[in-house]
Structures are given as structure tokens and as C-alpha cells.
Amino acid sequence: MSAFVLEISKDFTFDAAHHFSHKDAAHPFSRMHGHSFAGTVTLSGAPASESGMVRDFWEIDAQIAKVRDQLDHRLLNEVEGLEHPSLEAIARWVFEKLDPVLPGLVSVEIRRPSCGEKAVLRRA
Ligand SMILES: Nc1nc2c(c(=O)[nH]1)N=C([C@H](O)[C@H](O)COP(=O)(O)OP(=O)(O)OP(=O)(O)O)CN2
Numbered sequence: 001m002s003a004f005v006l007e008i009s010k011d012f013t014f015d016a017a018h019h020f021s022h023k024d025a026a027h028p029f030s031r032m033h034g035h036s037f038a039g040t041v042t043l044s045g046a047p048a049s050e051s052g053m054v055r056d057f058w059e060i061d062a063q064i065a066k067v068r069d070q071l072d073h074r075l076l077n078e079v080e081g082l083e084h085p086s087l088e089a090i091a092r093w094v095f096e097k098l099d100p101v102l103p104g105l106v107s108v109e110i111r112r113p114s115c116g117e118k119a120v121l122r123r124a
């Protein structure tokens with residue numbers, strides 16, 4: 001079994017507003033606007049013999065819900081640590097929030113489905 005790597009993933013969504021202060025005032029990205037975001041949290045590990053699970057999705061969902069609550073229907077620029085709220089920054093922010101509470105966390109992906117854009121932060 002050691003030749004295999006097992007990963008489990010949980011998706012989530014949130015809607016939020018943001019703007020980019022590095023753009024000049026005439027640029028549309030400098031004005032406040034909103035997006036629907038989607039994310040995927042991935043854990044790796046061996047399934048426990050007594051449950052057959054790497055980690056119960058219910059437990060993963062409970063941790064994601066706490067983080068999602070800090071993002072959903074908010075102005076991301078006002079969230080501490082998200083002063084420049086790119087997909088890249090959001091992925092890092094979510095990873096840093098979940099890392100202490102989700103052992104086995106290997107990656108966080110944040111997507112903007114309407115544009116086909118995503119950023120993935122993977123543990124090196
Ligand atoms: N590397 C990155 N580049 C850009 C990011 C980013 O997070 N990382 N973000 C943006 C802006 O969020 C911009 O608002 C995206 O705009 P656009 O591609 O025009 O998408 P829409 O506004 O049309 O998206 P909808 O959600 O469909 O309204 C730019 N670059």
C-alpha cells in the first residue's frame with residue numbers, strides 16, 4: 001500500500017467583494033466589485049483502520065465553515081491578511097487558517113469559475 005498516495009478533497013463556495021489598490025483609479029479593478037468564488041481543500045493520509053477514512057468529511061466541513069464565514073458576503077480587503085485579495089492571497093490565507101486544525105492538509109485551491117481562473121497553494 002505504501003506505493004500509493006491517498007487524497008481526499010472537499011469543495012466550498014463563497015461570494016465576496018474586493019478591489020485592488022495597486023491599479024490606478026481609472027482601472028475597473030480599482031473599483032469595488034464582486035465575484036462568486038469556489039475552493040477545494042485537499043488532505044492526504046492513510047485511512048484509519050477503524051473508520052476507513054483519512055478524515056471524516058463532516059469534520060473537514062466544520063473547519064471550512066469557520067473559515068468560509070470570515071469570507072462570505074464580506075469586503076475581502078477588510079479581512080486581516082487579505083489587504084491585496086488576489087486568488088493567490090486568498091489561497092494562502094485559507095491554507096494558513098486551516099493548516100493548524102486539519103492535519104494532513106496538502107493544498108488549497110481557490111477558483112473564480114466565471115473566468116476559469118484559479119490559484120493552488122500546495123505544501124512544498
Ligand atoms: N493573478 C491574478 N490576476 C488577477 C486576479 C487575481 O486574483 N490573480 N484578479 C483579478 C480581478 O479580480 C478581476 O476583477 C477579474 O476580472 P475579470 O477577469 O474581468 O473577471 P470578471 O470581473 O468578468 O468576473 P465575474 O466574476 O464574472 O464578474 C484580475 N487579475
Ligand SMILES: [Zn+2]
Pocket residue numbers: 018033034035
Ligand atoms: Zn475582482
